[in-house]
Amino acid sequence: MTQSTHVGAQLKSWRERRRLTQLGLSSTAGVSTRHLSFIETGRSKPSKDMIIHLSECLEVPLRQRNTLLLAGGHAPAYSESALAETPMSAVSDAINRIVDAHDPYPAVVVDHQWDLIVGNRAVSILTEGAASFLLEPPVNVLRLSLHPEGMAERIVNLAQWRNHVIARLRREVEVTADAQLGALLEELLTYPSGGEWYEDESSLLVPLRIRAGDTELAMFSTTTVFGTPRDVTLAEIAIECFYPSDRETAEFFRAKSE
Structure with missing residues (x-):
């Protein structure tokens, strides 16, 4: 998965990595399968909150959640601080x-x-x-x-x-x-x-x-x-x-x- 790939395709990749169907993820996330399908195909642009919500349901690590947010045109939500800071x-x-x-x-x-x-x-x-x-x-x-x-x-x-x-x-x-x-x-x-x-x-x-x-x-x-x-x-x-x-x-x- 790369940042140049649209966020819907990346979310789909994470869903498949977790071995979830669209129905399974939509049930967990409380999102209709139709809306989820639109997000994955790029027909619908997800909000920052939706990307974070789906990332949480898919247990995406924080670093990769930031990557998803950037791909969706949003600022990263999670800081990355050095231990010395x-x-x-x-x-x-x-x-x-x-x-x-x-x-x-x-x-x-x-x-x-x-x-x-x-x-x-x-x-x-x-x-x-x-x-x-x-x-x-x-x-x-x-x-x-x-x-x-x-x-x-x-x-x-x-x-x-x-x-x-x-x-x-x-x-x-x-x-x-x-x-x-x-x-x-x-x-x-x-x-x-x-x-x-x-x-x-x-x-x-x-x-x-x-x-x-x-x-x-x-x-x-x-x-x-x-x-x-x-x-x-x-x-x-x-x-x-x-x-x-x-x-x-x-x-x-x-x-x-x-």
């Missing part, structure tokens, strides 16, 4: 507190492209030995994780972890229709698979098992996002925190922090 100061403080409080365990903050915004000191334990070019800003944490010159060489369950990362990224590409994420997915698919793997049915979460010297660390992660964002940057920030899966891993990180 005054309006985001409270958010920046909250992010720093969350990341710092997670010490001694690793935590990273990433943007919508999975580029690193900030990480705590424990992250260096996971990235130790990675090629320098992978650590140069902007650091893409998925590339760093799966690249053969990154963390991949030390990930014990590489095939399982790669499958988890690829599946997660593929879902994001489907949801966002982001071309850059699609290109990243294609790149990651070219990296070594790590061989076959078998699901550990006793595990409740997909673990990250990685060697740190002579120690095998076992961790799982949680993702935190901000609720009800009205800013593009805020909507696209995610905080990934890693937790030890066993006592040995917990003791390892605690010892490193002393």
Whole structure:
């Protein structure tokens, strides 16, 4: 979808991406199928409020909602503020507190492209030995994780972890229709698979098992996002925190922090 395509065609593309019929969307949005058809074919020009309403019903990300508004001849409705700007100061403080409080365990903050915004000191334990070019800003944490010159060489369950990362990224590409994420997915698919793997049915979460010297660390992660964002940057920030899966891993990180 491009900005040059009229807004109705873009809305239709989003509807089809969500696997909705015109009847299904019209029922959800409270809009007649006739009016929706006119919008999609360009016979009717939707208002700013209608574009926002249909975007909400289709769960279109904020960045792409702005694109739809521009295509419809309207100004963007959602700001895009840098974390260093005054309006985001409270958010920046909250992010720093969350990341710092997670010490001694690793935590990273990433943007919508999975580029690193900030990480705590424990992250260096996971990235130790990675090629320098992978650590140069902007650091893409998925590339760093799966690249053969990154963390991949030390990930014990590489095939399982790669499958988890690829599946997660593929879902994001489907949801966002982001071309850059699609290109990243294609790149990651070219990296070594790590061989076959078998699901550990006793595990409740997909673990990250990685060697740190002579120690095998076992961790799982949680993702935190901000609720009800009205800013593009805020909507696209995610905080990934890693937790030890066993006592040995917990003791390892605690010892490193002393």
